[in-house]
Amino acid sequence: MKPSEIRELLKYASMPDFISFGGGMPNPLSFPMNELREIVDEVIDVNGKYALQYGNTGGLPDLKTEISKMVLKTEKIKTEEKNIIVTSGSQQGLYGLGKIFLNHSDSLIVESPTYVGAISAFNANAGKMIPIEMDSEGIIVEKVEEKIKSLKANSNLPRFIYVIPNYQNPTGHTLSLERRKHLMELSETYQIPLVEDNPYGELCYSGEKIPSLKSMDKSGENVTYLGTFSKVMCPGLRIGYTIAPEAVVSKLNLLKQALDLSSSTFSQYVAYEYLKKGVIYKQVPKTVELYRKKRNIMLKALEDYFPKNSTWSKPDGGMFIWATLDKKINTSEMLKTSIENGVGYVSGLAFSPDGSHTSSMRLNFTFSEDEEIVRGISKLSNTIKNVSVRATPA
Structure with a gap:
């Protein structure tokens, strides 16, 4: 048994201005x-x-x-x-x-x-x-x-x-x-x-x-x-x-x-x-409306800020977007730098029984404030670009 990368991220949650796309946490606004x-x-x-x-x-x-x-x-x-x-x-x-x-x-x-x-x-x-x-x-x-x-x-x-x-x-x-x-x-x-x-x-x-x-x-x-x-x-x-x-x-x-x-x-x-x-049937539509907006904000931010050679999923529901970067970038190794820059995510390796998906990351869009989503994706994109420059041979 090994410690979960997601659980490890929680220790940074109290950092000032830290934006976490890591945990799969529902937004408190969805709690009735x-x-x-x-x-x-x-x-x-x-x-x-x-x-x-x-x-x-x-x-x-x-x-x-x-x-x-x-x-x-x-x-x-x-x-x-x-x-x-x-x-x-x-x-x-x-x-x-x-x-x-x-x-x-x-x-x-x-x-x-x-x-x-x-x-x-x-x-x-x-x-x-x-x-x-x-x-x-x-x-x-x-x-x-x-x-x-x-x-x-x-x-x-x-x-x-x-x-x-x-x-x-x-x-x-x-x-x-x-x-x-x-x-x-x-x-x-x-x-x-x-x-x-x-x-x-x-x-x-x-x-x-x-x-x-x-x-x-x-x-x-x-x-x-x-x-x-x-x-x-x-x-x-x-x-x-x-x-x-x-x-x-x-x-x-x-x-x-x-x-x-x-x-x-x-x-x-x-x-x-x-x-x-029947509270559940009144609450779920409110939650769906809240999360749909957040999903759309993150998808737009990814389009605006992420490197053009990266790809990401466009989910019809749920809580997550899966982004894949240039294969030269290892998202597990990049995570420490990203945390220092104030943004958390979960690396693709955490979801891989066979050690694959090393250039991917999971991004949660349900928990953060709307403006934090945009700011966080922008900051994460800057981290990726800086790491990408270092990963490119001279």
Whole structure:
């Protein structure tokens, strides 16, 4: 296990005038403060003796009922309480799936690049990640199929395939409908489970929403789905959920008993009321409007300031833009200079199980003030240009 570059960046957050595009933090303006204050008061007044007590390991039954209604409405996923376990953030579910599915050195397929938290979770469980290249339409499923066939020839099929289909972290890319269908076919043909991580699905700013992999799972046995309240309510309450076959939920339940006994009962009651009262459906459009503006500001700033030989993604949703610089520039090595110049980002290497993407970086556009986005991209561009001059042979 290695320290996260993102966590290391947090120590600089208190520096005067420091602008961070590093963390994947929601903007505090997206937190429904007034509604949550009312809900918290009601939870204490009405259910305080239960909400402040130990809870069921699998999760509050009423919350699981509301989650099943929510995913049916937002993702057309049909599920039951027995297929849902509430977790302490979706990260706990991700770690748990690695623990359950992976024996030492078992392989799994991931996108390249992929979520840094997934790399940490799978490394902690000694999984051997097989990265598959992406483009603007998501993971290249033809290459997934090629890899599966070569692994099958050696009787060494991957234990599962991990993907973030919507506004992927870190690239912002969305997996196309055709590729989703193809991926489902591969899962069914070779009996390889899919793990669908969908923290950003509701943060759609442009384009059409594409059906989730879980909604395409006819048997209900091929796709395990990870969801969270961190982006649609707030991350501080640490509530996520996993929707999976009963056998998987049962194993997650056993593991969770060893990890934390249960997720915060109080937080679960708050999340239950948040869904039951329909606050989520009023809040998400406000968050989308806020983030759409910030995405557009960053894209415009990149166009105005970044070197012409650099490229970047143009996401339809989510929280991140993936920028790639001249191949002579190593963004990990450049990070120290950038921090000294007052701007933080996460280098591409942090998202690379195989040490690739050394000239790329992930930029978060949701957290910073509008004017900070422009100023930060301008300052970052100056850093890149100065480093680029030094990297160019005389």
